[in-house]
Amino acid sequence: MKKLIMLLLSVTLAFALAACGQKQEGGVKEPAPATGGSAATGGEAAGKKTVYPLTIKDDSGKEFTFAKAPERIVSLSPTETEVLFALGLGNKIAGVSNLDDYPEEAKSKPKMGDLQGNPEAIIAANPDIVFAGLSLNKNSVAKLNELKLNLFQTNPKTIDAAIERVLLFGQITDTQAQAEKVAEQMKKEKQQVADALKGLKEDQKKKVYIEFSPGWTVGKGEFMDDLITLAGGVNVASDLQGWKQISEEKIIQSNPDVILFAKGVPDLEKTIRSRGGWDKINAIKNSKVIGLDDSLLARPGPRITKALADVAKAIYPDLVK
Template identity: 30%
Template sequence: MLLPPLFPPLTVTDQMGRRVAVPYPPQRIVSLVPSQTELLFELGLGEKVVGVTKFCIHPAAARTKAVIIGGTKNFHFDRIDALKPDLILGNKEENYREGIEQLAEKHAVWMSDIATLEEALRMIRQVGMVAGAPARAEQLAATLQASFADLELPALPRSAAYFIWRKPYMVAAGGTFIDDLLGRAGFTNVFATQARYPEVTAAQLAAAAPDTILLSSEPYPFGEKHVAEFQAICPAAAVHIVDGELFSWYGSRLLHSATYFRTLQP
């Protein structure tokens, strides 16, 4: 049984510098971010999750136990209001500003803003604190930190292009969480001097001449049928399909990332 908050509201600062007053501990949580939904369940807070997006696929139970409130960028505000959440978790990149501002008029909305592993670990600790599981969050963050610290990088990092979309081609460039994890996986991003998720042409890819082309399984579902397409552009490159969740999900899915990155090293 969910109990009413035991203490006065907890006022915290989120990763966008916003001050948020949250009933503590919150008993009804809506998550607008798939990786943070999975994190809540990992922290033992699944019972408190009453609303999730249609993209919250981990764990599988999330979408059966909670109400689907739309996507990450098209919320059903009436469904969220009906859930009477104590806390809503959002993300600067995955959600949209106008929708978040509208939700914040009625509800406590805590926002993450993540471009590095360090910021992801900080988010895990902060979500654990604000949602009522600080000890478990601290333990998880410490485990993740240790797993990445144990990664041995190759003496000569391989240059890489990481594709997230097709028609048009789009890559993960500088200032992204993916770019940070590429470095930790032993790659240098050939498009790191560009910002965020730029469109690139086949000619630009050929000119960049990466050693490796990584085709992400999400958000565009690249598959083996696309390998020849990129191999034709860069005949000398190694082209691989990679698990996009392990490069871009910044919650507890990171538990699998360091081990996976070892399999990508020559």
């Protein structure tokens, strides 16, 4: 359960960086020559280009100056890895976390440990930049900084912030044209859901409960709550902040119309249905207990708008096709 929560909170999670000069705090060493060819395509070469040096702050408030695009990148999060591959940077990825499984190519990349990272493996990868989420624990952050590894952390809490991160990574890595294509597709998918739900009145909105890991739900301030809201639902845990352990009695009182759960978690649906008194909940009485792809649901990367469509279809199957 702990790993699932960490994945969410990191996924809720993300990273980016690359840079310049000899700064010890927030600088990135001069990238080594590329060994696998440029990530840019002919069409990209004619598109928007990043002007270096580039100075940017990450979500931890740390400032970085990039002399040029990084050539060797380590990602400690499945979400960041998906963004990097979507930008065509697979040949520059020198390592990923043990949990990275998408796209297929990510599985064959050198492993850098779990979501907290393995410093020895990261050092051996010799990265210009390490992308990670704010969920990285303080000890890991301190260790990576002590080793003079350039750690860039991001933490998108909404779908719009996830789109902005794609554009940010494109700017840092000089793949802006591809980043804009990915962002436009995400915006298009988000708008398709909005258009499908445009006739939905306030009093028609369904109450939704989501459980990603046994006994845990999500309140305000997290991208999964944003997913439910954009999908036209009302999160029954919206009075909470962040990830919280549930009160079973409170969920009964909230009486959600739809229950969503991570279908990859063993026996989670059985756990939900077997709780005392939950058979009285409308969602269970009306067979509206719906499992969704947890890797889509948990990662605010390029596929998060596909997760939005899945959530909207689960809540309003007659409106969202």
